[in-house]
Amino acid sequence: MNTRKIKILGTGKYLPKKVVYSSEIDHKLGLPEGWTQKKSGVSHRHYVETESTSEMGANAAREAVRDAGLKLEDIDCIVSASGTSEQPIPCTAALIKIKLEMGNSNIPCFDINSTCLSFVTALDLISFLVHQRKYNKVLIISSEIASPGLNWKQKESCILFGDGAAAVVVGRSEDHEQSEITSSLTETYVEGASYTEIRGGGTRLPATMFNGTNLEEYLFNMNGRAIFKLSSKVINRFMDRLFESTPFSRQDIHMVIPHQASGLALRIMRQKLGYTDEKFMNIISTHGNVIAASIPMALHESIKQNKIQRGDKLLLLGTSAGLSLGGMALVY
Amino acid sequence: MNTRKIKILGTGKYLPKKVVYSSEIDHKLGLPEGWTQKKSGVSHRHYVETESTSEMGANAAREAVRDAGLKLEDIDCIVSASGTSEQPIPCTAALIKIKLEMGNSNIPCFDINSTCLSFVTALDLISFLVHQRKYNKVLIISSEIASPGLNWKQKESCILFGDGAAAVVVGRSEDHEQSEITSSLTETYVEGASYTEIRGGGTRLPATMFNGTNLEEYLFNMNGRAIFKLSSKVINRFMDRLFESTPFSRQDIHMVIPHQASGLALRIMRQKLGYTDEKFMNIISTHGNVIAASIPMALHESIKQNKIQRGDKLLLLGTSAGLSLGGMALVY
Structure with missing residues (x-):
């Protein structure tokens, strides 16, 4: 048994401004109208134009922290849990910390990557540390820009993906809480x-x-x-x-x-x-x-x-x- | 206090076959003989020719498992803790698992990246899970190929790096052990x-x-x-x-x-x-x-x-x- 007294305190998300409808992809790929939506189950998705991974991540993070009724100063660890990264070096979590304007903070930043399961892996690992009170309030952020890596000649895969970010703040649940x-x-x-x-x-x-x-x-x-x-x-x-x-x-x-x-x-x-x-x-x-x-x-x-x-x-x-x-x- | 009953059970390393002496780099960059060694403190380093990240990692991992007196079947989690990765997708830990010929195993594989501190971050995170008996014997592998990313016009940095891999097996220490x-x-x-x-x-x-x-x-x-x-x-x-x-x-x-x-x-x-x-x-x-x-x-x-x-x-x-x-x- 590996029960951990963990509570999801708040969540946030950010979607890029640009919306791409499946009909536009049909047109782009010369496919019959309706093919993309039928095959993918996606009516529309968002693609970045000017937004960066760290900006999207910071926007989602701010919302999650607000949603948790906390301030950024309450956070004591930032984890980027994403399949893509903004730069090979440094880790994306550090770049998100910059966009959060947390330049005066020395809390740790690192990345965990198991592609599509990165968030679940990060939450799993971090939960043990929060349960053991190593960290109190952790921001786990998944910010993904899929669109530049899509192969438009592989129509079964390129139609599926969108860009965007989501963030979660986790903390230890109180003894009387069931979380x-x-x-x-x-x-x-x-x-x-x-x-x-x-x-x-x-x-x-x-x-x-x-x-x-x-x-x-x-x-x-x-x-x-x-x-x-x-x-x-x-x-x-x-x-x-x-x-x-x-x-x-x-x-x-x-x-x-x-x-x-x-x-x-x-x-x-x-x-x-x-x-x-x-x-x-x-x-x-x-x-x-x-x-x-x-x-x-x-x-x-x-x-x-x-x-x-x-x-x-x-x-x-x-x-x-x-x-x-x-x-x-x-x-x- | 966050003491974790963790023991380093075994270690291993792998260095690429090709040795590069600092005098060769002096020659390559047109620097006076001895400059590279003096500035870097490096007499020689290794660069890969044919070795891959996952091969080097698997070699180091095999040695660490042997050193621990264990078999690969005893390992229940593989973490790649590296600043570089073999491919953007999938995670390097999965590619190392292939090279370890562990195709019949379903143990988890994921990557942790905080550049040069990836190993310390991974050991820190994983130690909480091993302490809590979520995993019993974990392979943490750092396999790095730095050489293709070096900027030969930035002589202060390019002279420092080498390629290679190291691996550690960690487990829970027994109650009577001080580890x-x-x-x-x-x-x-x-x-x-x-x-x-x-x-x-x-x-x-x-x-x-x-x-x-x-x-x-x-x-x-x-x-x-x-x-x-x-x-x-x-x-x-x-x-x-x-x-x-x-x-x-x-x-x-x-x-x-x-x-x-x-x-x-x-x-x-x-x-x-x-x-x-x-x-x-x-x-x-x-x-x-x-x-x-x-x-x-x-x-x-x-x-x-x-x-x-x-x-x-x-x-x-x-x-x-x-x-x-x-x-x-x-x-x-």
Whole structure:
């Protein structure tokens, strides 16, 4: 049992100003009107024009801190939990701290990256430190700019993604409060490591090797069918293992906050796990897949839309490149 | 007090086959013979030719697991704690898992990045989870390929770095064992965020914007003098705060395992903190600055050279881009 007395104190989000409708993508790619929306489940998503990763992250963070009834001075650690970063060096958390105008603060900043599951991984790790009172109030921020890395020749993947940021403030719950992280599980199946890739831009193929003719090496590449096949094969046993150490069952969950992979993935996952539409938070049609920001953004929306209340049992659940599955049962 | 019952069970390292002597760099840059060694404190460093990040990481990891008297099957979590990554997607930990031929395992893989302090950050975070028995035996691997990102026009920085990997296996110490992490502290001073940068290759300036004429945007840029000035200003108060919650004092440390920033930085830091040469592990002359791998590699060498024994009090200490300071007091 790894229960942690953790409370989600506040949430925030930021979406870039520019809205991109699926009909525009149909037009751009020469596809029949309606194809993009039907295939992706996305009506519109947002793309950055001038906004930076750190600006979006700081905007979401400010809202989360306000929502928690706190001030920035109350925060004692900043974690960027994103699949993309603003610069290779320094870490994005430090760049967000600058945009928060926290230049006089010496609180620590670092990044955690497990692509689409970065937020869940960061919350899982940080919860142990907050439970043990190493940190009191932690900002976890997922700020993602997916749009420049999309491969417009791979129409099944480029239609899915949007840009945006979400942030959460976590702290320790009081003894009389029921808020807690009840259990968590991450599993990585490397047989699927090549199913989701950006091959270029790291040490394997440095950015400085980009020459125009090798463009696709530097763009997002996804084998949706293979991901679907592998995750379908393992998801139910994964859920059994996650709930083995949870004092309530899969059926007791009030709301699943899933990664917003695609409209189809959400529908199939929901059906496979046996949840109703009402219990499976879905924001894909108005946000797209915002990489690691998808889960905290869906959490934020479920709170703001009054779909969940304090004391409700939640399940954060997603897949990421690796291929990894991540799940966390918590009492909100 | 945040004592964690953690034991470093085994360590390993890997250095690329190719050795590069400082005299070769003098020659390459048209500098007087001896300039590079004198300025950097590095006699030779290693650069990869064919080795990949994940191969180097897997080699170091295998040695660490063997050194711990364990088998790969005993490991239940793999963390890549590096400033560089092999690919933008998936995380480097998953790619290392492939090279470890652990395809049948579903243990989690994720990355933690706080540039040069990534190892200390990862060990700090993971120690809480191991202490709470969430994981039993964790592989933390720092595998760094610095050489392709060096700016050969910035001779003060390009002469410092080397490639290589180090790995550590950590587990929970038995009740009768004294091994523990006694305290830890990280502080980020964003006034120094631009002192160490690679600006291009993230969302700010994507890899696909590289065009040859903007090469320097994609290379490592360092203002050594400014880093030195800021870290000198804050280091002693940082140490005071770190040792406030440590049951022993700065003087009780048997061995400091510092980040191997440069020969000069090591000497000045040591003098400023008042440690003798014997108590300040220095491997820079034969390794260079191996980014986040520097600290675990120096730890590995201090163990293998019998400079530290079980029960000794150690201080891991370093700076990283951000600008961050990180320290950890532990009983080996």
